[in-house]
Amino acid sequence: MDKPQQDSTDTIQKTVQPDGKVKNKGFRIDLFKLIPLTKKICQWRSLQFLLVFPTMVIFLVFLYSGLFGSTVGNRNIIVIFVWIFWWFLLITFMVPFASRIWCLVCPFPFFGEWFQRLAFIKVRVGKMLGMRNKMYGLNKRWPKFLSNIWLQNILFLGMCTFSAMLLTRPIVSVIALGGLFFIATVLSMIYRQRTFCMYLCPVGGFQGLYAMTSMLELRATDKEVCRKTCKTKNCLTGSEKGWGCPWFQYMGKMERNNYCGMCMECVKSCPNDNISLNVRPFCSDTLIKGYDEAWKSFIMLALAMVYSVTLLGPYGTIKDWANVAETRNWKGFGIYAAIIWFTALVAIPSVWALGAWLGKVLSGSDKVSTKEIFIRYSYMLVPLGLLAWIAFSFPLIMINGLYIVSIVSDPLGWGWNLVGTADIPWAPIFSEYTAHVQIPLLLLGLFYAIKRGYDISLSLYQDKAKAARSLIPLGVVCTVVVLAFLKLFTG
Amino acid sequence: MKLKLTVSCILIVLICAIIPPSFAGLSSSGEKKEFYITARQYAYEPGKISVNKGDEVHIKLASLDVIHGFFLEGYDIDAQIEPGVQKIKMRHPSQGREFTEVDEIVFTADRPGKFRFRCSHTCGTMHPFMQGEMLVNPNYPFLAGSGGTVGVFISALLTMFVLAKKDTSAAAEKELQHG
Numbered sequence: 001m002d003k004p005q006q007d008s009t010d011t012i013q014k015t016v017q018p019d020g021k022v023k024n025k026g027f028r029i030d031l032f033k034l035i036p037l038t039k040k041i042c043q044w045r046s047l048q049f050l051l052v053f054p055t056m057v058i059f060l061v062f063l064y065s066g067l068f069g070s071t072v073g074n075r076n077i078i079v080i081f082v083w084i085f086w087w088f089l090l091i092t093f094m095v096p097f098a099s100r101i102w103c104l105v106c107p108f109p110f111f112g113e114w115f116q117r118l119a120f121i122k123v124r125v126g127k128m129l130g131m132r133n134k135m136y137g138l139n140k141r142w143p144k145f146l147s148n149i150w151l152q153n154i155l156f157l158g159m160c161t162f163s164a165m166l167l168t169r170p171i172v173s174v175i176a177l178g179g180l181f182f183i184a185t186v187l188s189m190i191y192r193q194r195t196f197c198m199y200l201c202p203v204g205g206f207q208g209l210y211a212m213t214s215m216l217e218l219r220a221t222d223k224e225v226c227r228k229t230c231k232t233k234n235c236l237t238g239s240e241k242g243w244g245c246p247w248f249q250y251m252g253k254m255e256r257n258n259y260c261g262m263c264m265e266c267v268k269s270c271p272n273d274n275i276s277l278n279v280r281p282f283c284s285d286t287l288i289k290g291y292d293e294a295w296k297s298f299i300m301l302a303l304a305m306v307y308s309v310t311l312l313g314p315y316g317t318i319k320d321w322a323n324v325a326e327t328r329n330w331k332g333f334g335i336y337a338a339i340i341w342f343t344a345l346v347a348i349p350s351v352w353a354l355g356a357w358l359g360k361v362l363s364g365s366d367k368v369s370t371k372e373i374f375i376r377y378s379y380m381l382v383p384l385g386l387l388a389w390i391a392f393s394f395p396l397i398m399i400n401g402l403y404i405v406s407i408v409s410d411p412l413g414w415g416w417n418l419v420g421t422a423d424i425p426w427a428p429i430f431s432e433y434t435a436h437v438q439i440p441l442l443l444l445g446l447f448y449a450i451k452r453g454y455d456i457s458l459s460l461y462q463d464k465a466k467a468a469r470s471l472i473p474l475g476v477v478c479t480v481v482v483l484a485f486l487k488l489f490t491g
Numbered sequence: 492m493k494l495k496l497t498v499s500c501i502l503i504v505l506i507c508a509i510i511p512p513s514f515a516g517l518s519s520s521g522e523k524k525e526f527y528i529t530a531r532q533y534a535y536e537p538g539k540i541s542v543n544k545g546d547e548v549h550i551k552l553a554s555l556d557v558i559h560g561f562f563l564e565g566y567d568i569d570a571q572i573e574p575g576v577q578k579i580k581m582r583h584p585s586q587g588r589e590f591t592e593v594d595e596i597v598f599t600a601d602r603p604g605k606f607r608f609r610c611s612h613t614c615g616t617m618h619p620f621m622q623g624e625m626l627v628n629p630n631y632p633f634l635a636g637s638g639g640t641v642g643v644f645i646s647a648l649l650t651m652f653v654l655a656k657k658d659t660s661a662a663a664e665k666e667l668q669h670g
Contacts, residue, residue, distance in 0.1 A: 071616075072613060072615075072616065072618075073616055073618075073619065074613060074618060074619050075613070164617065164620075167619075167620075168616040168617050168618075168619070168620075169616055310620075311620045312620075312622070313538075313622075314534070314535065314538030314539055314607075314622060314623045314624045315534070315538060316531070316533065316534025316535075316536065316538060317534075319533050319534060319617060319620060319621075320534075323533070323616070323617050325616075326532075326615070326616060326617070399609065399619070400619055403619070425584075425588065426611060427562070427569075427584055427611075428562065428564055428609070431564045431607065432564040432565030432602075432604075432606055435604060435605065435632040435633070435636075436632065439632060439635070439636035439639070442636070442640070443504075443636070443639050443640060443643055446640060446643045446644070447643055447647075450643070450644070450647040451647070454647070454650075454651055463655075464651070464654055464655035464658045464659075465652070465655035465656075465658075465659065467651075467655075468648075468651035468652055468654075468655050471651070472648070475644060475647060475648075476644070479640060479641065479643075479644040482640045483637055483640055486633060486636045486637055486640060487633070490604070490605050490630070490632050490633040490636055491605065491630065491633040491637075
């Protein structure tokens with residue numbers, strides 16, 4: 001089994017009732033029960049294809065535009081739609097409100113998944129690799145030592161090092177997105193299911209982490225049914241109605257959103273009608289399981305800071321360093337890259353480690369190790385990081401929003417005016433009010449960081465005073481981080 | 492208890508958010524502030540300017556390479572500058588698309604806070620990220636935000652330790668009853 005499959009019970013999210021049953025903390029509203037039509041839609045076999053196919057066509061148009069359209073970023077649809085519009089929708093709405101819903105419509109695995117199934121819609125029944133579906137390709141297992149998100153972390157950091165080029169040069173976007181599409185397709189031919197999405201996709205890594213905050217979850221309605229009644233585990237192994245989970249998730253044990261791609265196959269294949277699509281409180285999954293996930297939170301925080309300085313700041317020298325393709329200042333780019341990698345991989349984790357150690361000392365207890373505090377409390381950077389990214393993304397859309405409107409009429413920058421919006425002059429949309437949006441977002445991020453941090457501390461320490469004391473140093477770190485973002489955005 | 496704590500926390504955050512701006516003062520200096528800003532791909536020099544609320548701001552612009560724009564958010568000012576040309580083409584976007592030629596941009600800094608000036612004329616690959624900052628002091632949003640941030644932390648500490656104390660008292664009471 002791959003690591004993400006072995007989700008254990010998240011103690012923070014559970015309360016044991018007098019009858020011994022474990023109940024989720026916080027409300028759960030099952031959308032399948034509330035609006036039965038949603039269940040029918042999710043059980044509909046054509047759903048994914050009908051969503052992915054248009055995305056795939058749009059993606060190919062973007063690639064074409066990147067190859068043959070204007071070389072100026074803000075006049076080419078691939079740059080404006082992918083890095084401004086899609087990014088804003090993803091980080092601001094999709095992830096916080098719909099978990100990894102993007103994975104349901106993502107075009108990257110389109111051909112790879114088709115190659116594995118030789119079908120877009122129907123299900124193939126068969127027996128292989130412990131599954132009840134017939135699949136094509138080599139179906140190899142991903143190496144165990146790579147069954148974590150370290151590769152995703154490094155790939156994402158690597159890709160983001162070249163962000164200034166990605167965000168401004170259509171051809172670089174074509175190389176990056178086309179390359180990911182190609183790798184996803186080839187890997188699907190070699191490895192089982194959505195190996196690329198789980199272990200390599202740079203977008204999947206941060207989506208998985210931040211999906212922990214999401215207000216939507218796909219879960220077993222009653223896990224006891226999975227564990228005791230269900231002998232076939234069709235969610236994992238598949239059936240004649242649905243494919244086995246492409247993400248290797250067994251619903252009887254799945255407790256976090258991290259590795260659920262919301263493909264809805266389990267809704268189709270479950271023979272016990274035991275899947276719920278729940279609305280739940282913000283930041284309901286709080287269990288960070290290892291260093292790879294902890295480092296992802298550090299990387300995301302570091303990148304939010306670096307981008308805020310580079311892209312939203314007034315610092316010409318740093319922009320020159322990042323813009324190496326034009327300036328050819330390789331020394332400057334080296335400094336820029338070193339700052340990003342050092343901040344993400346060394347500086348922030350070191351501060352966090354110091355905070356964790358101080359927390360252990362302040363708690364006055366030896367029962368919880370510094371390592372455990374370091375890993376578990378790193379969850380605090382999940383809501384904080386997400387809200388900081390949203391605060392970063394708002395100005396992007398407020399400044400570049402009108403480019404989106406005009407580029408619809410002239411997607412390739414060839415002087416067309418398809419829907420009459422090409423000549424709308426650029427102007428920021430209420431950008432002078434960004435601070436009024438960013439400040440509440442950052443405060444909300446800090447609030448959730450400390451609130452969930454306290455929940456985690458209570459699961460580690462029986463004594464509330466010890467729990468509170470253990471949280472102080474990292475609470476201070478989070479507060480300082482928010483002050484730093486405030487300075488960057490509004491100060 | 493829970494309601495009391497929640498209300499106290501909200502009050503603490505609000506008080507912390509109000510205190511720093513209150514100390515920053517309200518007075519306007521009304522001085523004349525002059526700046527000479529050069530634009531190049533993809534930055535302004537100086538990238539940051541600072542004035543006080545009420546100051547009369549005079550900005551002269553020059554481009555060092557290609558045509559650049561100068562859109563000052565919050566002040567309805569958009570300008571274009573050509574390399575080697577002293578005159579500035581300026582307009583107020585809310586009043587129409589036509590530019591008029593001026594020697595300098597003049598306005599009163601009557602809105603406090605941080606306002607970005609951005610290039611409004613596509614000048615190259617990094618054009619969307621070419622921007623500078625004008626700080627109009629006192630920067631109330633930043634001061635309130637910083638105070639609020641500290642307030643969130645203080646209220647979190649308060650909540651945690653009040654709950655811990657309540658727990659300890661309840662345990663002691665239980666022990667007394669059993670004893």
